Amino acid sequence: MIEFSRVTVTYPDAARPVLSDVSLLVEEGELCLVAGPTGAGKSTFLGAINGLVPHFTGGRLAGRVLVAGRDTAAFPPRELASVVGVVGQDPLAGFVTDTVEEELAYAMEQLAVPPEVMRKRVEETLDLLGIAELRNRPLRTLSGGQQQRVAIGSVLTAHPSVVVLDEPTSALDPTAAEDVLAAITRLVHDLGTTVIVAEHRMERVAQYADRLLYLPGDGSVRSGPPAEILATSSIAPPIAELGRLAGWSPLPLSVRDARRVAGPLRSRLSLSRQKLSVVGRSLSVTGSALDVRGVVVRYGDVLAVRGVDLRVGPGEVVALMGRNGSGKSSLLWAVQGSGPRSAGKVDVGGADPASLKPRVARQRVGLVPQTPADLLYLDSVDAECAQADAESEVPAGTARALLDRLAPGIAGEAHPGDLSEGQRLALVLAVQLAAAPPVVLLDEPTRGLDYHAKRRFATILRELASQGRAVVLATHDVEFVATVADRVVVMAEGEVVADGPTKEVVVASPAFAPQVAKILAPERWLTVDEVAEALA
Numbered sequence: 001m002i003e004f005s006r007v008t009v010t011y012p013d014a015a016r017p018v019l020s021d022v023s024l025l026v027e028e029g030e031l032c033l034v035a036g037p038t039g040a041g042k043s044t045f046l047g048a049i050n051g052l053v054p055h056f057t058g059g060r061l062a063g064r065v066l067v068a069g070r071d072t073a074a075f076p077p078r079e080l081a082s083v084v085g086v087v088g089q090d091p092l093a094g095f096v097t098d099t100v101e102e103e104l105a106y107a108m109e110q111l112a113v114p115p116e117v118m119r120k121r122v123e124e125t126l127d128l129l130g131i132a133e134l135r136n137r138p139l140r141t142l143s144g145g146q147q148q149r150v151a152i153g154s155v156l157t158a159h160p161s162v163v164v165l166d167e168p169t170s171a172l173d174p175t176a177a178e179d180v181l182a183a184i185t186r187l188v189h190d191l192g193t194t195v196i197v198a199e200h201r202m203e204r205v206a207q208y209a210d211r212l213l214y215l216p217g218d219g220s221v222r223s224g225p226p227a228e229i230l231a232t233s234s235i236a237p238p239i240a241e242l243g244r245l246a247g248w249s250p251l252p253l254s255v256r257d258a259r260r261v262a263g264p265l266r267s268r269l270s271l272s273r274q275k276l277s278v279v280g281r282s283l284s285v286t287g288s289a290l291d292v293r294g295v296v297v298r299y300g301d302v303l304a305v306r307g308v309d310l311r312v313g314p315g316e317v318v319a320l321m322g323r324n325g326s327g328k329s330s331l332l333w334a335v336q337g338s339g340p341r342s343a344g345k346v347d348v349g350g351a352d353p354a355s356l357k358p359r360v361a362r363q364r365v366g367l368v369p370q371t372p373a374d375l376l377y378l379d380s381v382d383a384e385c386a387q388a389d390a391e392s393e394v395p396a397g398t399a400r401a402l403l404d405r406l407a408p409g410i411a412g413e414a415h416p417g418d419l420s421e422g423q424r425l426a427l428v429l430a431v432q433l434a435a436a437p438p439v440v441l442l443d444e445p446t447r448g449l450d451y452h453a454k455r456r457f458a459t460i461l462r463e464l465a466s467q468g469r470a471v472v473l474a475t476h477d478v479e480f481v482a483t484v485a486d487r488v489v490v491m492a493e494g495e496v497v498a499d500g501p502t503k504e505v506v507v508a509s510p511a512f513a514p515q516v517a518k519i520l521a522p523e524r525w526l527t528v529d530e531v532a533e534a535l536a
Contacts, residue, residue: 001162001194002026002049007063008219009044009053018044020219022063026211028161029192031185033205033226035235036215037450038407038422042198043089045215046164049196050084051077068161082111084162085155089170089421089448090371091147092139100134100142100150107158118157125153128183130176141299144171144370144444145324145476152180156187162194163187167421169204170447171370173323173476174511177204184208200422200450203237203479203515206230207254227251235450238479238515241528245535258519265531269523272534288347289314289470290335290439295344297330297494304330306494307344312470314438317461319481319502320474321512322491328474329370331491332441335472336367348439359391367441372428373416381419382412384431392435403430405456406449422448433460440464442473446480458484482506482514482526502526 002025009019018041026032034042047053051072054061065072068083085107088094097103104125108118126132129149139147148171155163163184169177185208187193196213199205206212212226214233222229227250230240239258243251246265252258290312297305305327312318320328333339335346337353338361346352353361369375378384385399392398403410407426416424425448433440440461446454454477461471461484475481481488481502488505490498490512498505506512507524516525525531 001028001030001068002196003064003066004048004221005064005066007048007061007065009041009048009059009061011057011059014059017219018059019048019221022219022221024213024221024223026194026196028194029188030210031188031195031208032197032211032213033202033209034196034198034213034215035200035202035233037217037235038200038426038448038453039409039420040215040217041219042215043166043420045213045221046086046166046196046198048072049162049164050086051075051080052086081107081160082158083160084164085158085160086164087148087151087155087166087168089166090373091144091151091171092371094151095139095147098138100131100137100139103139103150103154104157107154111158113158121157121159125157128156128186129153130179141302143325143329145173145176148172149176149180152183156183159191160193162196165195165197165199167199167448168197169199169201171324171444171476173321174204174478176324177201177476181205181208200446200448201237201477201479202235203239206237206240226253235452237451238528239519242516242519242531245528245532255515255518258515262519266520266523269520269525269531269534287313289316289349289468290472291345291347292331292335293345293347295331295334295346296342297327297334297340298342299330299340304494305334308491308494308496310472310489310496312439312472314468314470315465316487317465317471317473317485318487318489319485320472320489320491321476321478321481322497324476326491327494328491329443330494332367332443332472332474335439336365336441337361362391362435362437364437365439365441366432366435366437368428368432368443368445370443370447372425375428375431376416376424379415380412381410381414381416381427384416384427385412385434388431388434394434394436399430399434402433402460403427405460406430406453420448422450422453425449426453429457433464436464436467436469438469440469440471442471442475444475444477445473446475446477454480454483478506478512478514479527481512482517483529488512 004022004024007022008017010017055076104122206226209226212229214222214229230236292310294307334341348364353365388399485502488502507517
């Protein structure tokens, strides 16, 4: 179905090719997971499948890419649209209509699908992705996760032979991600659709993949069974890292398979726990860096946040969790001061950010939104970093140093628009964290970051916390929460339904428990690092 024959992709002024002499074959009806470090070339690889590379992106493509027998060098993306459906990293950027139902129908209209067939496919897709209640909603009023499901649906309605998905579950809560992956798996098994998925949250997809295409970052692509590649790859999900630590062979890729071989490890850890004086993090917080009282957010007839109270102490890292549309982002924007707030009060250092001038408010509360590119407006990475240093009144090089810790190797002269999604996110995080305000708000801050980048990011957040900053992050990344959060607040329908220490909240939840907790239950372990420390 897809054939790469000695493919090399080189962009102008690049020091080396992004892809170098890549040859591989993807059969019809395969589900392939594409993985690798941030900036390794995954988006370029995906773009080569539907002709965006080089027809749209520029650069030079040597070699040949065949999709369903069509040479992408001779067929531009518009002529491959009936064969290849693509969902990008930013769903909102790809929408062309106003409402959910219109967006689902748009691709079929362009392909001249008969109206009676269009109506049937729209209904099937609404049910398949669980978004029937959103049918008439304006796209811009949806949460990030809801937008992502609509974007996936708009591709599926056209019934392409090949579906290319770039970070399809990054904005989805765990349950919604499972639903979407179940729908994708059904396409593969029942309809023979070939699916190519690039995903940094490999723990969600690896168990369903027939093949792993691993990009180590040197231009090559390693192709093989997921368990075989993950046994030696530098990027691996927690279940694979735990398997390496425990010496399991072959590596299990699902929690079910891992639990079957984890009995001896659970016994060893039970003995180790008795010898450890402290397992996990403990935090004694005094005072309040952020005090939220009775905050209400309303959008027309929709009540997004319903009288939420939240207190965060200095040095505390709090994770906001909950299904898509539960009010997490609305709460963060209301706290930051620039979002709507129908009622309630926010106190940061004796003042409400909503009552302060934007420059003053930014010195008290910093927010990184779900669409970080909205905060980038200069023509180079160095210019963005220098501007951040100047606005934050910090020593020159502060933002750049943070960026190098999060995503090393980004050229200073590079235009932010030319960076990968993960690199752009790292840049925005560096720009916002340079100011190091007393309260830092982060909305889905790990989208596009690989496991190594997330570890570096977690270290930076713990450093901020150690300096007395309060950090609140809204996220669906349960593995990151297990690593960095002291406390978890779960929201549903705009209300707080759970609030407590991370270990108590996530271990008790089938949806929010990390892989290690599920594998080693009833033992209460959250991360591979905790297990390694206990075994040592």
